[in-house]
Amino acid sequence: MTLYRQLLIWMLVVFFALITSVFVIQFHTTRDFLLEQQSAEMDNAISAVGMALSPYLEADDKVSAESVINATFDGSFYSEVILEMLQDNDELKRTYPSAISGVPEWFRNAIVIQPITKSTTLTSGWMQLATLSVTSSPAHAYIQLWKATVQLVVGFLLTFLFGAVVLSIILSKVLRPLKSIQRRAREMSDNQFGQPLSVPRTRELSDVVLAFNSMSNQLKIHFEQQAQEADKLRIRAYQDPVSGLANRSYLMIQLGYWLSNPPEGGVALLKVDQITDCYAQEGYDAGDKFVQKLAARLKDLATDDYTIARLNQSEFMLIAPNITASELKMIGRSMLSMTSFDAAPVQAAVGLVMRREDDNITTILAQADNALMQARQQAEEPLALFDIVQPSAQGKLQSAMGKQQWKAVVEEAIANKQFKFNYQKAVDHEGAPLHQEVFAYIQKGNHRYSAGQFLGAIEQLNAGAQLDMHILEQLFGKLAANPELGPIAVNITQNSVNDTGFIRWLSNKMQSCQALSSRILFELPEICFIKNSDDAGLLCEIIHQNNFRFGIDNFGHNFSSIGYLNKFRPAYVKLDFAYTNQIDNQIKADVLASITRTANNLSITTIASRVETMSQQEKLAELMVRGFQGYVVDKMNSEKTV
Structure with missing residues (x-):
């Protein structure tokens, strides 16, 4: 469970407990108030009825006394009224049905409100005339208490929901820097480094964010240095430092592997005389720049199958497996065209050799040199192809x-x-x-x-x-x-x-x-x-x-x-x-x-x-x-x- 969720749950639990306490206190206060109100109303009613009945009881006017009782007592507040006359032991009794509408039965069973019975003796001077007993009806109290309970529950729920929303927003805002730290920690574990985290205003979190930013930056620098170190070592071992192409050592490895497989494809040897002239006449800086421009063009020929390398100051070789003689010739012409800068005449030649089954590194390089020498003697197009028909059936099919x-x-x-x-x-x-x-x-x-x-x-x-x-x-x-x-x-x-x-x-x-x-x-x-x-x-x-x-x-x-x-x-x-x-x-x-x-x-x-x-x-x-x-x-x- 996330820290955000734990904090929110516990804060809501505390908030719920507080609201529940307020609810319970308010509920009991309302119930006690209704009971007290019911008792006070009964006292007032008995006192008023006693004063009204005394004259009629003295005159022994039972009809008028009954009229006063009927007019005074309401069935919604009282369940029973008994007037017992002491002189002739006669009794006047009125019972009112207790109908409680709109209040669930479970609520009445859970909250018990007992009826209140109060009695008083009616007198005339020193003479006792009658005894009046009144029993209250809990219906009104139940109805009022139920309405109050519904209002309290609705208010409780609305307050709780509003508080939950406010707490979640506040917690989300407060813990936002912590979530950023969590996300950055996960990224750092995957060695991914983005922009530095913004520093929050919270003092404790700001220290953590600053530390994370520092660690992230250091790790990023470390991995960059590690990649640069690998690149430098690779350049030193396999790459020509000026052109960025493969060096002679790398070319020999690729030639060896290619020659160990079935005889398919060929090589192209490019010699650029203009490079030699540039080094001799304009210096090493100018010569290096010319080589770099040419290498940038030659890299356009690169694929995962082709290997392009710089053999020496002015010679470049391309290994092209799985290629026909006509395709090799097209590559040779492309290499020639790449050597021409600023509409200057081509000062280069290309020797092309299609591989034979019995070729090795020595023979393939020797044939490439011979093809290059022949190409240099051709004025129209300084390009020559040595292509000996393969004796194998596969070679014949490939060329056909x-x-x-x-x-x-x-x-x-x-x-x-x-x-x-x-x-x-x-x-x-x-x-x-x-x-x-x-x-x-x-x-x-x-x-x-x-x-x-x-x-x-x-x-x-x-x-x-x-x-x-x-x-x-x-x-x-x-x-x-x-x-x-x-x-x-x-x-x-x-x-x-x-x-x-x-x-x-x-x-x-x-x-x-x-x-x-x-x-x-x-x-x-x-x-x-x-x-x-x-x-x-x-x-x-x-x-x-x-x-x-x-x-x-x-x-x-x-x-x-x-x-x-x-x-x-x-x-x-x-x-x-x-x-x-x-x-x-x-x-x-x-x-x-x-x-x-x-x-x-x-x-x-x-x-x-x-x-x-x-x-x-x-x-x-x-x-x-x-x-x-x-x-x-x-x-x-x-x-x-x-």
Whole structure:
């Protein structure tokens, strides 16, 4: 029970007791007054009747005496009158019916008013003539007491209600600073820090509010410094300090992982001679500014799949998985156009290489250098593409099918419900399951198409929302039909995050499926929080409002400040592979520890993907990584199943 409610209840109890005491006192006072009034009226009536009857009794005029009695006594005040004449022992008796109208029977049973009987002897000089006895009727007293009681009860209730309203308003106003402190304490426990609380006039509460404001400010500064520290360590380990792009070390990690997967996609190597000239002729400040301007343009090409890095002073490389040769060529032309400033002639060249199955880091870099040399010799367009046909059937299919063909395949799969799902578990450091990530694929006869094959083409054609709605519709149905399934995490495309129609659809879906809020999570690409933060913020707010949860995929891939975590508050972040790959390197281990510490302080679970060995998992756990996904988890699950 809240303090406000406790104080209000106890104050109302005391107020009720006081009013009840006043009510009881007033009730008894009214009753006693009515009884006294009844006694006084009887005395007056007996005295007046005695004086009027004496002459008639002396003359033994019984008829006149009876007339006086009938005229004097009213049935509403008296129940019985007896005149006993002493000379001849004759008796005159009048009885009046006691009808009490308008007074409930329970009230008459609860409040007993006894009739009053008074007698007097009528005399003439020294001679006693008669005895007069009068008994009162309690009807009038009951009626008056009942009216007074009703008035007291109505006044009591109105006063109590008015007092309750006034007390609640006063208490609410007095305790308003305390409620603000309570709300701020709850926000601080969730590591949310707003504007300082206004200082109340109450001395005790003002001291508490000042202390809370100070603590809130200190914690806010602490978390900001922690995020800045993580950013600085990350920049030092993986980011080029001038351009803000990835450095050579980060690029090598991404190249290694890309080359360990099926041969899809290519690389683009950009060399900008104007950078070298600028450094040589205008100095380092001018050269750095030129690099920063160019990097700002190159970042427009960034996605969660692409990696853009600065190799040296004037060379930049882009890794583009899941891409065709024609698409890679379009990216190369975009990179060339980005190097031209103020209508100056292009002083750059781009070498493009489509990956082969037997490529390694050395061969891919050597081919990129050769393609770049060839591009520099082409005067019309300084761009060259090395594309050797893939020997595998999958590679032939990838190169044969264009974006529109992939879109047709996906639309056909949606219409014919050909999408199937695989699940990969994510577990915590104790092996307990966190959730299962869903991977969709198309099964068309004997052909199986993974999401990596068609997703890039679908996103380029802005058809991701249609795909996501179909997959989510199926998953919501599976969860509703199978109570044991879940929680599951489903990836949302960048198209969907930027699509207001999809956001409305998902909002309605979540509202109609509130029972599934703890069994499905939405995994959003990190690039959305950097390029389209407003749309991402709107979607996250709607997800929070419906009590669902979301995570961030490829966290750290785009080298944005991790401070945005406190704003969007995801349930988990899936770390980019580069941060969990080379943890034997102390500098890179410090970077990971700093990132995980910041996330853990915000109650955000950090998940490492592609965990291959138990020793790697143990080292990641020591660096405060709280979730694991990859080969070692799948192996553990298969062993448990066996």
